[in-house]
Amino acid sequence: MSSQSPIVNATARPKIVPVVLPPSSDRSLSGRIRNIAVRGVDSSGWLQDDGEGGWALTKAMEKQGYLLLEDAYRDDDQPQNWAAYQRYIRDWQTGRTTRSFPDHMLPRIVLERQRGQIAAEFADPWNLPATAPTTGAVSEGKGK
Amino acid sequence: MAVQAGVSSTTANDLIHSSGIVPFVITAPRATPIYEALAMQLDFSSLGSNVGDIPSWDAAPATEETTEGDEVVSVNYSTSKKSVTGVMLSTRALVNDQFVQDSGALGSTAVDEFAANIRNTIDVGVLELFKTATNVSDNTGVNLTIALWMASLALMKGQKPGGTICFVGSNAQLRDIHADMIAGVGASQIAGAGNTIFSSDVQDGYLGTYHGVHIFESANVAQNDGSNDVGGFLAITAGAPGSSPTRSGFALGVWRGIEARGLYTPHRHGVDTTVSARVGFARASERMVRGLVSKRAA
Numbered sequence: 001m002s003s004q005s006p007i008v009n010a011t012a013r014p015k016i017v018p019v020v021l022p023p024s025s026d027r028s029l030s031g032r033i034r035n036i037a038v039r040g041v042d043s044s045g046w047l048q049d050d051g052e053g054g055w056a057l058t059k060a061m062e063k064q065g066y067l068l069l070e071d072a073y074r075d076d077d078q079p080q081n082w083a084a085y086q087r088y089i090r091d092w093q094t095g096r097t098t099r100s101f102p103d104h105m106l107p108r109i110v111l112e113r114q115r116g117q118i119a120a121e122f123a124d125p126w127n128l129p130a131t132a133p134t135t136g137a138v139s140e141g142k143g144k
Numbered sequence: 145m146a147v148q149a150g151v152s153s154t155t156a157n158d159l160i161h162s163s164g165i166v167p168f169v170i171t172a173p174r175a176t177p178i179y180e181a182l183a184m185q186l187d188f189s190s191l192g193s194n195v196g197d198i199p200s201w202d203a204a205p206a207t208e209e210t211t212e213g214d215e216v217v218s219v220n221y222s223t224s225k226k227s228v229t230g231v232m233l234s235t236r237a238l239v240n241d242q243f244v245q246d247s248g249a250l251g252s253t254a255v256d257e258f259a260a261n262i263r264n265t266i267d268v269g270v271l272e273l274f275k276t277a278t279n280v281s282d283n284t285g286v287n288l289t290i291a292l293w294m295a296s297l298a299l300m301k302g303q304k305p306g307g308t309i310c311f312v313g314s315n316a317q318l319r320d321i322h323a324d325m326i327a328g329v330g331a332s333q334i335a336g337a338g339n340t341i342f343s344s345d346v347q348d349g350y351l352g353t354y355h356g357v358h359i360f361e362s363a364n365v366a367q368n369d370g371s372n373d374v375g376g377f378l379a380i381t382a383g384a385p386g387s388s389p390t391r392s393g394f395a396l397g398v399w400r401g402i403e404a405r406g407l408y409t410p411h412r413h414g415v416d417t418t419v420s421a422r423v424g425f426a427r428a429s430e431r432m433v434r435g436l437v438s439k440r441a442a
Binding site: 005006007008009010011028029032033034035036037039040041042043044045046088091092097098099100101 | 233262372420
Protein backbone atom coordinates (compact mmCIF):
# COMPACT_ATOMS: atom_id res chain seq x y z
CA MET A 1 0.00 0.00 0.00
CA SER A 2 1.29 3.43 -0.86
CA SER A 3 2.71 5.42 2.01
CA GLN A 4 2.16 8.68 0.20
CA SER A 5 -0.77 10.92 0.94
CA PRO A 6 -2.14 11.90 -2.44
CA ILE A 7 -4.31 14.85 -3.27
CA VAL A 8 -7.45 14.33 -5.29
CA ASN A 9 -9.47 17.02 -6.98
CA ALA A 10 -13.04 16.42 -5.93
CA THR A 11 -14.40 16.94 -9.41
CA ALA A 12 -11.91 14.62 -11.10
CA ARG A 13 -13.28 11.39 -12.49
CA PRO A 14 -11.93 8.41 -10.55
CA LYS A 15 -9.59 5.96 -12.19
CA ILE A 16 -11.43 2.72 -12.94
CA VAL A 17 -9.54 -0.52 -12.33
CA PRO A 18 -11.54 -3.52 -13.61
CA VAL A 19 -10.98 -6.70 -11.60
CA VAL A 20 -12.23 -10.18 -12.51
CA LEU A 21 -13.63 -12.25 -9.65
CA PRO A 22 -12.10 -15.70 -9.09
CA PRO A 23 -13.55 -18.97 -10.42
CA SER A 24 -16.41 -20.10 -8.25
CA SER A 25 -19.11 -22.74 -8.27
CA ASP A 26 -21.48 -19.82 -7.67
CA ARG A 27 -22.17 -18.77 -11.26
CA SER A 28 -23.56 -15.43 -10.12
CA LEU A 29 -20.08 -14.45 -8.95
CA SER A 30 -17.65 -16.53 -11.01
CA GLY A 31 -15.70 -14.29 -13.37
CA ARG A 32 -17.80 -11.20 -12.77
CA ILE A 33 -16.05 -7.89 -13.30
CA ARG A 34 -15.92 -5.25 -10.60
CA ASN A 35 -15.00 -1.83 -11.95
CA ILE A 36 -13.27 -0.40 -8.90
CA ALA A 37 -13.17 3.38 -8.68
CA VAL A 38 -9.90 4.66 -7.25
CA ARG A 39 -9.63 8.22 -5.99
CA GLY A 40 -5.97 8.67 -5.15
CA VAL A 41 -5.83 5.71 -2.79
CA ASP A 42 -7.38 2.29 -2.81
CA SER A 43 -10.31 1.92 -0.43
CA SER A 44 -11.32 -1.54 -1.56
CA GLY A 45 -8.46 -3.42 0.09
CA TRP A 46 -7.99 -5.25 -3.22
CA LEU A 47 -5.34 -3.08 -4.86
CA GLN A 48 -1.89 -1.71 -4.21
CA ASP A 49 0.20 0.95 -5.90
CA ASP A 50 2.33 -0.81 -8.53
CA GLY A 51 5.00 1.89 -8.29
CA GLU A 52 4.54 2.87 -11.93
CA GLY A 53 1.49 5.05 -11.62
CA GLY A 54 -0.92 2.18 -11.86
CA TRP A 55 -2.59 -0.35 -9.63
CA ALA A 56 -1.92 -4.01 -9.04
CA LEU A 57 -3.79 -6.62 -7.05
CA THR A 58 -2.50 -7.36 -3.58
CA LYS A 59 -0.77 -10.71 -3.21
CA ALA A 60 -3.61 -11.93 -1.02
CA MET A 61 -6.18 -11.23 -3.74
CA GLU A 62 -4.01 -12.81 -6.43
CA LYS A 63 -3.73 -15.97 -4.35
CA GLN A 64 -7.51 -16.14 -4.17
CA GLY A 65 -7.73 -16.08 -7.97
CA TYR A 66 -8.63 -12.46 -8.56
CA LEU A 67 -7.30 -11.09 -11.85
CA LEU A 68 -6.86 -7.65 -13.37
CA LEU A 69 -8.97 -7.46 -16.53
CA GLU A 70 -6.04 -5.76 -18.23
CA ASP A 71 -3.87 -8.82 -17.53
CA ALA A 72 -6.62 -11.11 -18.80
CA TYR A 73 -6.65 -9.22 -22.09
CA ARG A 74 -2.85 -9.30 -22.30
CA ASP A 75 -2.92 -13.10 -22.33
CA ASP A 76 -5.95 -13.27 -24.62
CA ASP A 77 -6.06 -13.90 -28.37
CA GLN A 78 -7.97 -10.61 -28.81
CA PRO A 79 -5.79 -8.16 -26.81
CA GLN A 80 -7.07 -5.22 -28.84
CA ASN A 81 -10.39 -5.49 -26.99
CA TRP A 82 -8.70 -3.97 -23.92
CA ALA A 83 -8.65 -0.67 -25.77
CA ALA A 84 -12.35 -1.11 -26.47
CA TYR A 85 -13.00 -1.75 -22.78
CA GLN A 86 -11.12 1.44 -21.89
CA ARG A 87 -13.29 3.36 -24.37
CA TYR A 88 -16.32 1.72 -22.79
CA ILE A 89 -15.24 2.97 -19.33
CA ARG A 90 -14.94 6.51 -20.68
CA ASP A 91 -18.36 6.36 -22.29
CA TRP A 92 -19.91 4.87 -19.15
CA GLN A 93 -18.34 7.53 -16.91
CA THR A 94 -19.54 10.32 -19.15
CA GLY A 95 -23.04 8.87 -19.38
CA ARG A 96 -22.81 8.03 -23.08
CA THR A 97 -23.86 4.43 -22.55
CA THR A 98 -26.28 2.67 -20.24
CA ARG A 99 -25.32 -0.80 -21.35
CA SER A 100 -22.88 -3.43 -20.19
CA PHE A 101 -19.76 -4.24 -22.16
CA PRO A 102 -20.55 -6.87 -24.84
CA ASP A 103 -19.90 -10.37 -23.57
CA HIS A 104 -18.32 -11.57 -26.78
CA MET A 105 -15.56 -8.97 -26.46
CA LEU A 106 -14.48 -10.15 -23.02
CA PRO A 107 -11.31 -12.25 -22.66
CA ARG A 108 -11.72 -15.98 -23.04
CA ILE A 109 -10.70 -16.67 -19.42
CA VAL A 110 -13.43 -14.34 -18.16
CA LEU A 111 -16.09 -15.98 -20.32
CA GLU A 112 -14.99 -19.42 -19.16
CA ARG A 113 -15.26 -18.38 -15.55
CA GLN A 114 -18.70 -16.88 -16.15
CA ARG A 115 -19.88 -20.03 -17.94
CA GLY A 116 -18.70 -22.21 -15.09
CA GLN A 117 -15.85 -23.77 -17.06
CA ILE A 118 -13.55 -23.72 -14.09
CA ALA A 119 -10.62 -25.73 -12.84
CA ALA A 120 -11.21 -28.94 -10.96
CA GLU A 121 -10.26 -27.46 -7.61
CA PHE A 122 -13.22 -25.12 -7.85
CA ALA A 123 -15.63 -27.69 -9.24
CA ASP A 124 -16.25 -30.17 -6.45
CA PRO A 125 -19.62 -31.76 -7.17
CA TRP A 126 -21.12 -30.65 -3.88
CA ASN A 127 -20.34 -27.06 -4.75
CA LEU A 128 -21.76 -27.09 -8.27
CA PRO A 129 -25.19 -25.59 -8.92
CA ALA A 130 -28.06 -27.97 -8.35
CA THR A 131 -29.78 -29.39 -11.39
CA ALA A 132 -33.32 -28.26 -12.08
CA PRO A 133 -35.89 -30.24 -10.11
CA THR A 134 -38.00 -32.70 -12.06
CA THR A 135 -41.34 -34.29 -11.27
CA GLY A 136 -40.36 -37.44 -13.04
CA ALA A 137 -43.39 -37.21 -15.32
CA VAL A 138 -42.88 -37.29 -19.05
CA SER A 139 -44.13 -34.06 -20.51
CA GLU A 140 -45.31 -33.73 -24.04
CA GLY A 141 -45.35 -30.63 -26.14
CA LYS A 142 -48.63 -28.85 -26.52
CA GLY A 143 -50.47 -28.86 -29.79
CA LYS A 144 -49.81 -31.31 -32.55
CA MET B 145 -58.59 55.44 -25.14
CA ALA B 146 -55.28 57.03 -25.90
CA VAL B 147 -52.26 56.39 -23.72
CA GLN B 148 -51.57 59.32 -21.45
CA ALA B 149 -48.08 60.81 -21.64
CA GLY B 150 -46.04 60.76 -18.42
CA VAL B 151 -43.34 58.82 -16.58
CA SER B 152 -43.39 55.18 -17.51
CA SER B 153 -41.05 52.22 -17.57
CA THR B 154 -40.44 53.09 -21.17
CA THR B 155 -39.73 56.77 -20.91
CA ALA B 156 -37.62 56.46 -17.76
CA ASN B 157 -36.17 53.03 -18.38
CA ASP B 158 -32.74 54.23 -17.32
CA LEU B 159 -33.97 54.26 -13.77
CA ILE B 160 -34.92 50.62 -13.77
CA HIS B 161 -32.62 47.62 -13.47
CA SER B 162 -32.80 45.45 -16.54
CA SER B 163 -33.17 42.48 -14.22
CA GLY B 164 -33.10 41.83 -10.52
CA ILE B 165 -31.66 38.92 -8.58
CA VAL B 166 -33.51 37.13 -5.80
CA PRO B 167 -31.63 36.95 -2.50
CA PHE B 168 -30.84 33.25 -2.69
CA VAL B 169 -29.06 30.76 -4.93
CA ILE B 170 -30.55 27.41 -5.81
CA THR B 171 -28.14 24.62 -4.97
CA ALA B 172 -26.34 22.55 -7.58
CA PRO B 173 -27.77 19.13 -8.46
CA ARG B 174 -26.54 16.84 -5.73
CA ALA B 175 -27.82 13.84 -3.79
CA THR B 176 -28.52 14.27 -0.11
CA PRO B 177 -25.38 13.00 1.66
CA ILE B 178 -26.15 10.00 3.86
CA TYR B 179 -22.69 8.96 5.00
CA GLU B 180 -23.08 10.84 8.28
CA ALA B 181 -25.90 8.45 9.20
CA LEU B 182 -24.14 5.30 7.99
CA ALA B 183 -20.38 5.45 8.52
CA MET B 184 -18.63 5.53 11.85
CA GLN B 185 -16.24 8.44 11.89
CA LEU B 186 -12.85 7.75 13.42
CA ASP B 187 -10.79 10.65 14.73
CA PHE B 188 -7.36 10.18 13.17
CA SER B 189 -6.24 13.75 13.80
CA SER B 190 -3.49 12.55 16.15
CA LEU B 191 -2.81 9.20 14.48
CA GLY B 192 0.65 10.12 13.26
CA SER B 193 0.27 7.99 10.12
CA ASN B 194 -1.60 8.07 6.84
CA VAL B 195 -2.91 4.57 7.47
CA GLY B 196 -5.28 3.70 10.29
CA ASP B 197 -5.99 0.09 11.22
CA ILE B 198 -9.26 -1.30 12.56
CA PRO B 199 -8.84 -4.68 14.27
CA SER B 200 -11.57 -7.24 14.76
CA TRP B 201 -11.71 -10.69 16.29
CA ASP B 202 -11.97 -13.56 13.86
CA ALA B 203 -14.65 -16.22 14.27
CA ALA B 204 -14.05 -18.52 17.20
CA PRO B 205 -11.55 -21.26 16.28
CA ALA B 206 -12.65 -24.80 15.58
CA THR B 207 -11.41 -27.36 18.04
CA GLU B 208 -11.81 -31.04 18.83
CA GLU B 209 -13.33 -33.01 21.60
CA THR B 210 -11.00 -34.71 24.01
CA THR B 211 -11.72 -37.64 26.20
CA GLU B 212 -12.00 -37.66 29.95
CA GLY B 213 -8.62 -37.34 31.58
CA ASP B 214 -7.02 -35.84 28.50
CA GLU B 215 -5.99 -32.21 28.44
CA VAL B 216 -8.05 -29.47 26.84
CA VAL B 217 -6.85 -28.53 23.38
CA SER B 218 -5.25 -25.10 23.25
CA VAL B 219 -6.29 -22.98 20.28
CA ASN B 220 -5.36 -19.66 18.77
CA TYR B 221 -7.75 -16.73 18.99
CA SER B 222 -6.81 -14.44 16.14
CA THR B 223 -7.56 -10.97 14.88
CA SER B 224 -7.74 -9.42 11.45
CA LYS B 225 -7.49 -5.79 10.52
CA LYS B 226 -8.86 -3.42 7.95
CA SER B 227 -6.81 -0.43 6.89
CA VAL B 228 -8.01 3.06 6.13
CA THR B 229 -5.68 5.10 3.94
CA GLY B 230 -5.99 8.86 3.98
CA VAL B 231 -6.41 11.04 0.93
CA MET B 232 -6.75 14.79 0.67
CA LEU B 233 -9.98 15.54 -1.18
CA SER B 234 -9.72 19.09 -2.44
CA THR B 235 -11.28 21.72 -4.60
CA ARG B 236 -9.66 25.06 -5.35
CA ALA B 237 -10.95 28.28 -6.86
CA LEU B 238 -10.14 31.98 -6.84
CA VAL B 239 -12.86 34.06 -5.21
CA ASN B 240 -12.48 37.34 -7.06
CA ASP B 241 -12.76 40.76 -5.44
CA GLN B 242 -15.01 41.82 -8.29
CA PHE B 243 -17.38 38.94 -7.60
CA VAL B 244 -17.62 39.76 -3.91
CA GLN B 245 -18.07 43.47 -4.51
CA ASP B 246 -20.55 43.30 -7.37
CA SER B 247 -22.62 40.31 -6.35
CA GLY B 248 -23.34 41.57 -2.88
CA ALA B 249 -22.87 37.96 -1.86
CA LEU B 250 -20.18 37.22 0.62
CA GLY B 251 -17.34 35.04 -0.55
CA SER B 252 -18.57 32.45 1.91
CA THR B 253 -21.56 31.75 -0.32
CA ALA B 254 -19.20 30.38 -2.91
CA VAL B 255 -17.05 28.64 -0.32
CA ASP B 256 -20.13 26.84 1.01
CA GLU B 257 -20.61 25.45 -2.48
CA PHE B 258 -17.00 24.23 -2.56
CA ALA B 259 -17.56 22.49 0.80
CA ALA B 260 -20.77 20.88 -0.47
CA ASN B 261 -18.77 19.43 -3.34
CA ILE B 262 -16.27 17.88 -0.91
CA ARG B 263 -19.11 16.52 1.23
CA ASN B 264 -20.68 14.95 -1.84
CA THR B 265 -17.38 13.37 -2.84
CA ILE B 266 -17.03 11.82 0.63
CA ASP B 267 -20.55 10.42 0.27
CA VAL B 268 -19.69 8.87 -3.09
CA GLY B 269 -16.49 7.40 -1.64
CA VAL B 270 -18.31 5.78 1.27
CA LEU B 271 -21.07 4.26 -0.88
CA GLU B 272 -18.45 2.90 -3.30
CA LEU B 273 -17.44 0.48 -0.52
CA PHE B 274 -20.40 -1.80 -1.30
CA LYS B 275 -18.87 -2.70 -4.65
CA THR B 276 -15.85 -4.56 -3.29
CA ALA B 277 -17.49 -6.15 -0.26
CA THR B 278 -16.48 -9.77 0.25
CA ASN B 279 -20.13 -10.73 0.53
CA VAL B 280 -22.21 -9.76 -2.50
CA SER B 281 -25.55 -10.85 -3.93
CA ASP B 282 -24.90 -10.35 -7.60
CA ASN B 283 -28.02 -9.94 -9.75
CA THR B 284 -26.21 -8.39 -12.70
CA GLY B 285 -28.64 -7.88 -15.57
CA VAL B 286 -31.68 -8.64 -13.40
CA ASN B 287 -34.08 -6.08 -11.98
CA LEU B 288 -34.36 -6.18 -8.21
CA THR B 289 -37.44 -7.82 -6.73
CA ILE B 290 -38.57 -8.07 -3.15
CA ALA B 291 -37.84 -11.80 -3.30
CA LEU B 292 -34.23 -11.15 -4.36
CA TRP B 293 -33.95 -8.42 -1.74
CA MET B 294 -35.27 -10.74 0.97
CA ALA B 295 -32.89 -13.51 -0.12
CA SER B 296 -29.98 -11.12 0.19
CA LEU B 297 -31.26 -9.86 3.55
CA ALA B 298 -31.35 -13.43 4.87
CA LEU B 299 -27.76 -13.94 3.76
CA MET B 300 -26.83 -10.65 5.42
CA LYS B 301 -28.38 -11.84 8.69
CA GLY B 302 -26.44 -15.09 8.28
CA GLN B 303 -23.25 -13.06 8.39
CA LYS B 304 -24.17 -12.29 12.04
CA PRO B 305 -23.61 -8.58 11.57
CA GLY B 306 -25.07 -7.38 14.87
CA GLY B 307 -26.56 -3.95 15.34
CA THR B 308 -29.23 -2.43 13.12
CA ILE B 309 -29.42 -3.39 9.46
CA CYS B 310 -29.72 -0.61 6.88
CA PHE B 311 -30.24 -0.97 3.16
CA VAL B 312 -28.90 1.61 0.75
CA GLY B 313 -30.32 1.42 -2.74
CA SER B 314 -29.95 3.44 -5.89
CA ASN B 315 -32.91 5.23 -7.42
CA ALA B 316 -33.33 2.27 -9.79
CA GLN B 317 -33.18 -0.29 -7.00
CA LEU B 318 -35.86 1.50 -4.96
CA ARG B 319 -37.90 1.89 -8.15
CA ASP B 320 -37.80 -1.87 -8.60
CA ILE B 321 -38.76 -2.55 -4.97
CA HIS B 322 -41.72 -0.17 -5.27
CA ALA B 323 -42.73 -1.62 -8.62
CA ASP B 324 -42.63 -5.14 -7.19
CA MET B 325 -44.83 -4.07 -4.28
CA ILE B 326 -47.42 -2.94 -6.80
CA ALA B 327 -47.10 -5.68 -9.39
CA GLY B 328 -46.02 -8.77 -7.58
CA VAL B 329 -46.65 -8.53 -3.90
CA GLY B 330 -49.89 -6.59 -4.06
CA ALA B 331 -51.57 -3.57 -2.60
CA SER B 332 -51.58 -5.05 0.89
CA GLN B 333 -47.84 -4.39 1.01
CA ILE B 334 -48.32 -0.77 0.06
CA ALA B 335 -50.93 -0.28 2.74
CA GLY B 336 -49.18 -2.46 5.28
CA ALA B 337 -45.57 -3.42 5.78
CA GLY B 338 -44.32 -1.40 2.84
CA ASN B 339 -46.34 1.69 3.64
CA THR B 340 -43.52 3.63 5.26
CA ILE B 341 -41.12 3.51 2.38
CA PHE B 342 -43.75 3.40 -0.39
CA SER B 343 -45.52 6.50 0.84
CA SER B 344 -42.44 8.40 1.95
CA ASP B 345 -42.40 11.91 0.56
CA VAL B 346 -38.64 12.03 0.91
CA GLN B 347 -37.00 12.23 -2.47
CA ASP B 348 -33.77 10.62 -1.33
CA GLY B 349 -31.95 9.89 1.89
CA TYR B 350 -33.77 8.04 4.66
CA LEU B 351 -37.13 6.63 3.55
CA GLY B 352 -38.25 4.58 6.54
CA THR B 353 -38.27 0.96 7.63
CA TYR B 354 -39.30 -2.19 5.78
CA HIS B 355 -39.09 -5.62 7.37
CA GLY B 356 -37.07 -4.16 10.19
CA VAL B 357 -34.50 -2.69 7.82
CA HIS B 358 -33.80 1.03 7.60
CA ILE B 359 -34.10 1.97 3.94
CA PHE B 360 -32.00 4.70 2.34
CA GLU B 361 -32.10 5.85 -1.27
CA SER B 362 -29.34 7.77 -2.98
CA ALA B 363 -28.28 8.75 -6.47
CA ASN B 364 -24.71 8.48 -5.15
CA VAL B 365 -24.95 4.69 -4.97
CA ALA B 366 -22.16 3.31 -7.13
CA GLN B 367 -22.58 1.95 -10.61
CA ASN B 368 -20.76 -1.30 -11.28
CA ASP B 369 -20.92 -0.70 -15.01
CA GLY B 370 -23.09 1.07 -17.53
CA SER B 371 -26.25 -0.83 -16.65
CA ASN B 372 -25.91 -2.18 -13.11
CA ASP B 373 -25.97 -0.49 -9.71
CA VAL B 374 -24.41 -1.80 -6.54
CA GLY B 375 -26.06 -0.82 -3.29
CA GLY B 376 -26.33 -3.09 -0.32
CA PHE B 377 -26.91 -3.87 3.31
CA LEU B 378 -24.95 -2.35 6.16
CA ALA B 379 -25.08 -2.99 9.90
CA ILE B 380 -24.64 -0.07 12.25
CA THR B 381 -24.90 0.64 15.95
CA ALA B 382 -26.50 4.04 16.30
CA GLY B 383 -24.82 6.74 18.32
CA ALA B 384 -26.45 9.59 20.17
CA PRO B 385 -29.08 11.51 18.18
CA GLY B 386 -27.37 13.71 15.64
CA SER B 387 -24.07 11.90 15.80
CA SER B 388 -22.57 9.29 13.52
CA PRO B 389 -22.88 5.58 14.39
CA THR B 390 -20.59 4.27 17.12
CA ARG B 391 -20.06 1.08 15.11
CA SER B 392 -20.64 0.47 11.45
CA GLY B 393 -19.48 -1.75 8.62
CA PHE B 394 -18.31 1.45 6.95
CA ALA B 395 -15.46 3.41 8.50
CA LEU B 396 -14.63 6.99 7.62
CA GLY B 397 -11.24 7.94 8.96
CA VAL B 398 -11.02 11.69 9.49
CA TRP B 399 -7.54 13.15 9.70
CA ARG B 400 -8.98 16.60 9.06
CA GLY B 401 -12.61 17.54 8.54
CA ILE B 402 -13.87 19.76 5.76
CA GLU B 403 -11.99 23.06 6.04
CA ALA B 404 -11.62 26.14 3.87
CA ARG B 405 -8.30 27.93 3.68
CA GLY B 406 -7.70 31.10 1.70
CA LEU B 407 -4.69 33.10 0.67
CA TYR B 408 -5.24 36.65 -0.48
CA THR B 409 -3.40 37.17 -3.75
CA PRO B 410 -3.25 40.92 -4.54
CA HIS B 411 -1.84 40.30 -8.00
CA ARG B 412 -4.99 38.36 -8.88
CA HIS B 413 -7.40 40.47 -6.82
CA GLY B 414 -8.99 37.65 -4.96
CA VAL B 415 -8.71 34.95 -2.38
CA ASP B 416 -7.16 31.74 -3.67
CA THR B 417 -9.40 29.34 -1.80
CA THR B 418 -9.00 25.63 -1.24
CA VAL B 419 -11.60 23.55 0.55
CA SER B 420 -10.41 20.11 1.52
CA ALA B 421 -10.82 17.18 3.84
CA ARG B 422 -8.22 14.58 4.69
CA VAL B 423 -10.22 11.38 4.97
CA GLY B 424 -10.13 7.70 4.12
CA PHE B 425 -12.68 4.95 3.57
CA ALA B 426 -12.80 1.26 4.41
CA ARG B 427 -15.14 -1.52 5.36
CA ALA B 428 -14.49 -2.00 9.06
CA SER B 429 -15.63 -5.61 8.98
CA GLU B 430 -16.84 -7.70 6.06
CA ARG B 431 -19.52 -9.44 8.11
CA MET B 432 -21.28 -6.11 8.60
CA VAL B 433 -21.62 -5.35 4.88
CA ARG B 434 -23.31 -7.08 1.95
CA GLY B 435 -23.33 -5.65 -1.56
CA LEU B 436 -26.40 -6.02 -3.78
CA VAL B 437 -25.99 -5.69 -7.54
CA SER B 438 -28.99 -5.25 -9.82
CA LYS B 439 -29.92 -3.88 -13.21
CA ARG B 440 -30.50 -0.16 -13.55
CA ALA B 441 -32.73 0.04 -16.61
CA ALA B 442 -36.42 -0.68 -16.03
